Amino acid sequence: MASLSRLSLYVTVYLFLCLLANLTLVVMFLGGHTTHQHHTRPAPTPAWTPASGHSLGCDELPAIANLTLIGSGWTKAVYRGWYGGSWVAVKTVHTAGHDMSECRGEEASVCYRRCANKLRQEARWLTKLSHANVIKVFGECVPEVEYSAGPPRSGVAAVVVELGQPVRIVEVLQMGYEARLKLAVDVGRILQLLAHSPLGPVLMKDFRREQFVLVDGSLKLSDVDDVVVGEPACSTAQDCVIHDTTKEHVLTTVACDGGLCHGHNSLLNSIYAGQHFMRLLLPYGGPAALEAASLHLVEQQSLGRLDSEHLHTAIEALALNYSMGGYLTQAEKQEIQNFVVLPGSTVEGEDFPCLRSDGAQCVQSVSSPAEAASLCSQLPACSAFVLLQHWTWTGRQTAVFKKGTGKVREERRHTLYVRRGQG
Ligand SMILES: Nc1ncnc2c1ncn2[C@@H]1O[C@H](COP(=O)(O)OP(=O)(O)OP(=O)(O)O)[C@@H](O)[C@H]1O
Numbered sequence: 001m002a003s004l005s006r007l008s009l010y011v012t013v014y015l016f017l018c019l020l021a022n023l024t025l026v027v028m029f030l031g032g033h034t035t036h037q038h039h040t041r042p043a044p045t046p047a048w049t050p051a052s053g054h055s056l057g058c059d060e061l062p063a064i065a066n067l068t069l070i071g072s073g074w075t076k077a078v079y080r081g082w083y084g085g086s087w088v089a090v091k092t093v094h095t096a097g098h099d100m101s102e103c104r105g106e107e108a109s110v111c112y113r114r115c116a117n118k119l120r121q122e123a124r125w126l127t128k129l130s131h132a133n134v135i136k137v138f139g140e141c142v143p144e145v146e147y148s149a150g151p152p153r154s155g156v157a158a159v160v161v162e163l164g165q166p167v168r169i170v171e172v173l174q175m176g177y178e179a180r181l182k183l184a185v186d187v188g189r190i191l192q193l194l195a196h197s198p199l200g201p202v203l204m205k206d207f208r209r210e211q212f213v214l215v216d217g218s219l220k221l222s223d224v225d226d227v228v229v230g231e232p233a234c235s236t237a238q239d240c241v242i243h244d245t246t247k248e249h250v251l252t253t254v255a256c257d258g259g260l261c262h263g264h265n266s267l268l269n270s271i272y273a274g275q276h277f278m279r280l281l282l283p284y285g286g287p288a289a290l291e292a293a294s295l296h297l298v299e300q301q302s303l304g305r306l307d308s309e310h311l312h313t314a315i316e317a318l319a320l321n322y323s324m325g326g327y328l329t330q331a332e333k334q335e336i337q338n339f340v341v342l343p344g345s346t347v348e349g350e351d352f353p354c355l356r357s358d359g360a361q362c363v364q365s366v367s368s369p370a371e372a373a374s375l376c377s378q379l380p381a382c383s384a385f386v387l388l389q390h391w392t393w394t395g396r397q398t399a400v401f402k403k404g405t406g407k408v409r410e411e412r413r414h415t416l417y418v419r420r421g422q423g
Contacts, residue, residue, distance in 0.1 A: 056139025164213025325367025
């Protein structure tokens with residue numbers, strides 16, 4: 001009964017998310033722009049590339065073309081713009097945002113300056129945190145001038161950064177296992193960075209998906225204006241208690257040592273990351289043999305038993321296990337003996353659909369020819385498979401499974417394996 005009501009809760013949440021996603025699309029359509037599709041490339045503006053190392057400043061800001069608002073939060077309004085042949089994101093003060101509208105008692109210019117300083121501080125922290133999973137800063141312009149509202153132009157505080165796309169739950173849920181595993185590895189690396197950053201141990205007070213963006217399939221930290229640098233102060237262990245998200249139950253306590261709660265930030269970031277990412281990214285869709293380990297990892301994380309360091313190690317180990325096929329049994333590894341190998345050959349057609357992939361072809365990455373042989377043996381329709389010269393980010397090779405070997409032809413870049421007694 002309990003699992004039935006949990007199931008109906010999941011279905012309701014899922015339907016709500018779908019509805020939300022559709023509404024968002026309608027709103028974006030009516031608004032005349034999409035937040036994630038790049039428009040046709042405009043003509044190049046001044047010679048500049050993100051790799052040039054040249055930092056953009058107030059002089060370059062007016063030359064950023066095709067500005068479109070792509071997102072906003074409490075403090076910032078973010079635009080996409082075109083500069084020197086590349087798309088960039090321009091962060092500005094959100095003049096209609098919470099931080100500006102909350103300070104009614106003060107002069108607008110005072111509030112604006114506070115927000116502009118927050119922008120500048122964020123640019124500094126992003127630069128100091130420099131990492132493959134942190135958005136790159138290309139320049140900033142925070143002039144000491146009077147408050148001036150509107151899109152980025154001279155006189156407006158702005159920080160130019162690498163452009164990403166928002167992390168949308170519906171899209172994440174539609175990703176294949178390997179793409180989700182990549183994001184989980186990225187979360188682990190971001191947690192590790194925050195725990196041992198050049199700034200000291202950093203806590204993301206407001207750890208939500210909105211604080212991250214996707215760039216070419218990688219997760220990157222993009223919003224660090226609301227972080228705490230350094231562990232909280234304490235006088236007894238009681239000050240170092242970590243509660244669950246409802247703030248009602250004590251999850252765990254870290255040591256109070258030398259007046260600081262040691263490991264507090266690392267543990268709390270890990271708990272938040274479990275709720276907002278790992279729960280969605282890890283448990284399902286991978287090899288059945290990895291499911292139990294993945295579920296255990298997510299559970300340990302939510303209970304506050306895995307700090308950032310341990311989570312990072314565990315997720316890297318999981319990814320390595322996946323890439324090497326460490327989960328295969330001896331019997332599964334032996335299946336390859338039932339196949340004949342034909343290097344430089346392929347099969348034309350003979351495709352069949354399967355649960356592992358979309359479309360008419362059965363395509364999947366494999367850790368080795370032995371894993372492909374084992375998978376083929378488990379599929380009643382399968383009598384051969386072709387290994388392509390294509391490897392995924394984990395180093396696994398792409399295999400195409402075939403139902404017959406009617407038309408075998410030469411193909412230098414393929415290796416054909418035919419089940420004995422077939423064809
Ligand atoms: N580099 C980027 N590329 C693309 N979109 C971005 C980028 N940075 C931020 N955004 C989008 O703009 C939104 C607002 O940006 P940001 O989170 O920095 O503002 P904020 O005012 O600090 O938000 P919050 O109130 O959540 O703290 C984000 O949720 C994200 O969707």
